[in-house]
Amino acid sequence: MFLSAPPKPQNNLPRDLFKAISELKKELNAVVLAHYYQDSDIQDIADYIGDSLGLSQQASSTDADVIVFAGVHFMAETAKILNPHKLVLLPDLDAGCSLADSCPPAEFKAFKEAHPGHIVVSYVNCTAEIKAMSDIICTSSNAVKIVKQIPEDQPIIFAPDQNLGRYVMEQTGRDLVLWQGSCMVHETFSEKKIVQLQVENPEAEVIAHPECESSVLRHASYIGSTTALLKYSQNSDIKDFIVATEPGIIHQMEKAAPNKHFIPAPPINNCACNECPHMRLNTLEKLYLAMKNKTPEITLPEDIRVAAFEPIQRMLEMS
Ligand code: 13P
Ligand code: SF4
Numbered sequence: 326m327f328l329s330a331p332p333k334p335q336n337n338l339p340r341d342l343f344k345a346i347s348e349l350k351k352e353l354n355a356v357v358l359a360h361y362y363q364d365s366d367i368q369d370i371a372d373y374i375g376d377s378l379g380l381s382q383q384a385s386s387t388d389a390d391v392i393v394f395a396g397v398h399f400m401a402e403t404a405k406i407l408n409p410h411k412l413v414l415l416p417d418l419d420a421g422c423s424l425a426d427s428c429p430p431a432e433f434k435a436f437k438e439a440h441p442g443h444i445v446v447s448y449v450n451c452t453a454e455i456k457a458m459s460d461i462i463c464t465s466s467n468a469v470k471i472v473k474q475i476p477e478d479q480p481i482i483f484a485p486d487q488n489l490g491r492y493v494m495e496q497t498g499r500d501l502v503l504w505q506g507s508c509m510v511h512e513t514f515s516e517k518k519i520v521q522l523q524v525e526n527p528e529a530e531v532i533a534h535p536e537c538e539s540s541v542l543r544h545a546s547y548i549g550s551t552t553a554l555l556k557y558s559q560n561s562d563i564k565d566f567i568v569a570t571e572p573g574i575i576h577q578m579e580k581a582a583p584n585k586h587f588i589p590a591p592p593i594n595n596c597a598c599n600e601c602p603h604m605r606l607n608t609l610e611k612l613y614l615a616m617k618n619k620t621p622e623i624t625l626p627e628d629i630r631v632a633a634f635e636p637i638q639r640m641l642e643m644s
Contacts, residue, residue: 342609346370349616353390357612358383360400361551362573362604367395367612375579377403377449378644379466379620384408385641393616394623397422397603402453405623406633416611418621420603422450422535427506428485430454436482440502443480446472447636450508451485453625457632462640465489465535466550469496471643488512492535492542511536513592514569519544522567522588529565529588529626532557541590545569558582571601575607 343366350357350372351453358380359371367376373383377400384392384404391412394401399422401415436563437445437458447459448468463471472493475481479558481499483490485506494501514537523529523544532554533545542548547557551574558566559581568575569590578587592599617619625633 327597335622337429338610338613342613343370346609346613346616349613350564353391353616353619354389355393355616356383356387356389357393357395358404359395360397360573361555361560361577362571362603363395363602363607364573364605364609365576366609367607368573368576370612371395376464376466376550377551379552380404381449381464381637382406382641383427384642391616391619394610395607396420397425397601397614398453398623399425399450401623402625403456403637404611405625406453406630406637409627409630412619413623414615414619415621415623416615417606420606422603423509424448424450424486424506425452425455427435428452428455428504430458433458433484433504436484436504440480440482443482443502444485445482446475446501447484448486448489449637449640453629453633455484456636457629459484459633459636460639461643462636463552464640466553467640467644468493468535470499471640472499472501486536488538488542489535491539492548510537510571510599511569512538512589513594514538514541515593516540516544518591519567519569519594522591526565526567526588528563529567529586530561530563531567531569531590533590534570541569554578556586557580558585571604573601584592636638 357371359374367432393414397420405413444460449464483501484504487503490503530546532547533542546637569589570587575587
């Protein structure tokens with residue numbers, strides 16, 4: 326029995342966040358775009374869930390007034406570059422990316438100057454400043470296709486992910502000058518534990534994101550972007566998969582193929598470091614508050630935005 330009134334919900338958050346977010350979507354004419362590495366509840370409230378390419382394509386074609394980007398900073402920034410007059414919200418402005426951070430603009434400028442005559446193909450996981458110094462942007466789903474379209478005698482710098490760069494070199498036979506960046510999540514998978522899992526699950530196939538190191542990729546039956554991995558697992562006759570990418574994707578894999586079994590590839594240490602700490606900074610509560618308060622907003626200096634627009638547009642045309 327209560328002697329006084331029952332406590333009020335903390336932070337004045339509505340009890341039903343799903344309903345409150347749906348109402349705000351209508352009120353703001355907003356679209357919620359979410360990456361597969363987001364928490365499951367965020368994926369469930371999103372209007373579109375996709376890989377980096379799909380999200381950029383959605384951002385370039387949406388007629389919503391407000392884009393709520395449930396992903397990391399470089400993804401929301403790409404949406405803003407494509408939509409300078411729209412309000413682009415990121416639930417947590419600190420949701421960065423270790424790969425983007427591994428390519429500081431001043432060092433990259435010097436690297437570019439040390440390689441005259443090279444064109445720059447940059448993976449979308451980089452800051453707007455790096456995009457502005459690039460000729461073409463790519464994602465994990467179109468990197469091979471884009472490099473294949475560049476004349477064979479044209480030298481290329483590929484930045485910032487060395488693992489994706491090496492994979493593209495293998496697939497295209499091209500000699501790329503690689504910036505030595507990498508993703509802290511995709512470098513954490515343990516080859517030894519993956520092999521152990523294969524021994525314990527002999528029917529299972531390893532599927533992997535090309536940001537993984539070559540020691541992991543060599544065990545994979547299929548390598549692709551998050552969307553490609555999802556489609557492959559759905560369409561394959563195989564029933565068991567060891568998934569070497571951030572395990573947020575498994576939510577959609579299980580939804581699409583409920584009778585299949587998905588095992589997250591384990592990290593080297595006994596930690597949850599195969600989960601992206603940046604992506605996971607976003608929560609449903611923060612997403613609601615961002616929409617309610619129309620902040621935090623992505624803003625960019627106009628000269629950087631204009632310079633970064635061209636290489637992204639080139640990618641969308643070449644994809
Ligand atoms: P995708 O292009 O597959 O979405 O990959 C994005 C990413 O950040 C992988 O770490
Ligand atoms: Fe960046 Fe890696 Fe997180 Fe992807 S998984 S957002 S590359 S830190």
